Amino acid sequence: MARTILSTLLACGVAVSGFSAAAYAQTAPAAPPAATAPMNTEEKSAFDKNGDGSVSKTEFGDFMSAAFGELDTNKNGSLSPKETKNVMSPEMFKKVDTNGDGKISKPEFMNQANADFKAADKNDNGSLQ
Ligand SMILES: [Ca+2]
Ligand SMILES: [Ca+2]
Ligand SMILES: [Ca+2]
DSSP states (O other): OOOOHHHHHHHHTOOOTTOOGGGGGGGSTTOOOGGGSOOOHHHHHHHOTTOSSSEEHHHHHHHHHHHHHHHOTTOSSEEOTTTTTTTOOHHHHHHHOTTOSSSEEHHHHHHHHHHHHHHHOTTOSSEEO
16 A cells, blocks of 8 residues: 555654654554544644644645655755655655655655645545544
8 A cells, every 4th residue: 555655754753843752653554544544633733733623735734844854854955765764665755756866855745745635635625624
């Protein structure tokens, strides 16, 4: 089963501000990919900054943007396979690196984030409940 960046980030508990160790619970092999399952409260609170109980595309984008910054440990504006080894398989890296230059740029990362959001937004209303 293809895992999304979202589910992988959640599974690995990327140290984005506000993100809690609760995400580590998701590493159990039986856990469904987060993008296809309703988010639990802990997951949602990491995204839902305005606390209205749903995750808007803006909130999701802000989270993923912050995640990119966290992952880019050498702050050169792109992600190397080394920087993403904890959250992405080599296959996923290749998929996200759409121009195949061996680095994930922020636009490439955000494109994938948008695709993940769309996939999770089953009823297409622009927010995740
Ligand atoms: Ca919200
Ligand atoms: Ca980097
Ligand atoms: Ca690239």
